[in-house]
Amino acid sequence: MAPDPVGKLPGGGAATEDLPAEAASDELPVEVAEMIGRPCYPATADFAAESGYGWNTLAATENPNPLYWDRAVADELAGGPLMPLATLSLWMRPHRWSPGSDGEQVAMQVHFDLKERLGLPEAIMTDNALVFHEPVRPGDVISHHQVLRSVSGVKTTSLGAGRFWVIDVEYRNQRGELVGVESYTGFGYRRPTPDGDRP
Numbered sequence: 001m002a003p004d005p006v007g008k009l010p011g012g013g014a015a016t017e018d019l020p021a022e023a024a025s026d027e028l029p030v031e032v033a034e035m036i037g038r039p040c041y042p043a044t045a046d047f048a049a050e051s052g053y054g055w056n057t058l059a060a061t062e063n064p065n066p067l068y069w070d071r072a073v074a075d076e077l078a079g080g081p082l083m084p085l086a087t088l089s090l091w092m093r094p095h096r097w098s099p100g101s102d103g104e105q106v107a108m109q110v111h112f113d114l115k116e117r118l119g120l121p122e123a124i125m126t127d128n129a130l131v132f133h134e135p136v137r138p139g140d141v142i143s144h145h146q147v148l149r150s151v152s153g154v155k156t157t158s159l160g161a162g163r164f165w166v167i168d169v170e171y172r173n174q175r176g177e178l179v180g181v182e183s184y185t186g187f188g189y190r191r192p193t194p195d196g197d198r199p
Contacts, residue, residue, distance in 0.1 A: 037148070040146050040147070041146050043145070046098070049142060050138060057086055083135070083140075088132070088171060092107055110148055114151070125184055126187050127185035128183070134179045144169050148166075160190050161192070162188045166185050
């Protein structure tokens with residue numbers, strides 16, 4: 001699933017090792033502020049949702065729910081087979097490499113863009129929440145895009161000083177129906193230095 005270049009985070013250039021002046025204040029760089037609320041990196045899965053992925057996930061988690069294993073139960077309760085809820089994010093994760101790809105492919109490109117633009121070399125995900133809408137069924141082809149919802153002012157934690165951000169991934173099927181929204185909270189930071197530099 002190669003990201004579409006339309007909707008890339010504006011701006012360019014790698015962050016320098018010396019922190020940019022704006023990173024030490026709560027004010028966001030213009031190119032980051034303009035990104036908030038705008039869909040980015042639209043992409044469509046290279047293959048349809050497939051039951052084998054669901055069964056592998058269920059086996060790995062030892063989930064015996066008959067809704068996923070028993071076709072008669074699925075027909076009665078859900079109008080047919082459906083993919084386990086936990087597989088939603090599979091459809092936004094590209095293969096690490098594919099023919100014709102330009103470098104390593106990554107999910108959550110907005111997260112990596114923010115690290116670069118804000119000069120914050122380290123980052124972790126601190127929270128993840130999902131809201132489900134229409135079910136994903138075998139044979140569905142899922143498209144998604146990323147939306148930056150917010151970026152905090154500079155915060156100091158035990159890891160270092162940095163910023164929190166919230167990114168939504170919105171998923172739709174081939175009919176344009178919303179199937180889910182996955183929200184990630186990340187914290188990008190710079191480790192403390194002996195002279196106490198802030199990001």
